[in-house]
Amino acid sequence: MTAPDRLLAVLASFDxxxxxxxxxxxxxxxxxxLTTAHRLVGVLTDWGALERDGTGTYHIGLRLWETAALAPRGLGLRQVAMPYLEDLYEATHENVQFAVRDGTEVVYIEWLSGRSAVGVRTRVGxxxxxxxxxVGLALLAHGDRALQETYTTRPLVSFTPHTLIDPAQLRRVLAEVRRAGCAVSSRQITEDALSVAAPVRGPGGPVVAAVSVVxxxxGAQVPALVPAVRLAARGISRALGWQPDPAARTDPAGHEDSADHEDVASA
Structure with missing residues (x-):
């Protein structure tokens, strides 16, 4: 490994x-x-990327957090979205999630937890x-064709008996997500949770993030959740500079092409 590779390997050892x-x-x-690790850890600690506590244990340092906060798809995007995420939480008092795509994974950049909401295996990062x-289905459905073709031909990991792992079924679900403008993911990560997600658009219309309620x-009342999630996604999109097509029809929740969006896509 080169010197930069070794430095990155040290940082990647934390998760x-x-x-x-x-x-x-x-x-x-x-x-x-051990000798190489000691030298590199010293360099990273001196810079502030790592911190050492009184027991000799190392943690990610604040300097690295400060640098990461400069990422435009991180803190900046979160700050724009936060008022709408809070509104969605107040409307539902359930877990609210905000995420972006990184390659073939979804990365959560904000999470508001309901005090008595269902437990989720989510945290920022x-x-x-x-x-x-x-949120992942909403992002994948609006990714480019090459991403979708590559993703639907690879082995799909399963977390519960309900996880969507059949490539043909996944392609059908993605098409329905695009048609409906909303996705429902039921019992895919845990047996007791269901999420409703909608895409968030940036200037010019590309999908840059997704918002969901879990x-x-x-007893999930999906028809009642869909308008709230759509409204939050639309509000964030407008705040980011997206302008809806003035020729498109809208439903009472502010979603375009209401005639095409009577149903939601369910995984």
Whole structure:
């Protein structure tokens, strides 16, 4: 590995399952000798990318967080979306999620948790495969054709018996998401949760993010959730500079082409 590769390997040794590591742990997970790991960890600690606590354990440092906050698809996007996410939370008092696509994964950049809402395996920075979540389906459905063709021909990981892993079925669901403008992901990650998601558009119309609400699967009132999620997505889109087609019809929730959007896509 080159020197930059080794530095990145040190940083990559930290993840949500390993937020704190000893020097030996870093060495093992990064595939480096202890001497090399010690030298690189020292450089990163001096710069502020890593911090060392009183027990000798290392954590990701604030300097790295400050740098990451400059990402236009991170903190900046979250700040624009936050008022609409809060409105969606107040309207539902359920888990609200906001995410972007990174390659073949969805990355959550904001999450508002309801006090008595269904438990979810989500946190800011968490990643999940696109096909297994509502926000992921919304993002994949509006990705380019090459992405969709590649994704639907690869093995699809399953988390529950309900996870969408059949390529032909996934292609049908993606087509329906595009038609309906909304996706429902039911029991794909956990057996007790259902999410309703809608795409968020940036200037010029490309989908840049997705917003969702996650509720208990049992007794979920999907028809009542769809307008609220669509309205939040549309509000964020407008705040980002998206302008709807003035020739398009809209429904009471502010979604274009209402005649084509009576149903929602369900995974």
């Amino acid at each position: 949500h399952a390993h937020p704190a590591l000893t020097l030996t742990g870093i060495s093992h997970r990064a595939g480096l000798t 968490a990643r999940w495969p696109l096909h297994a979540t509502g 509720v208990p699967e049992r």
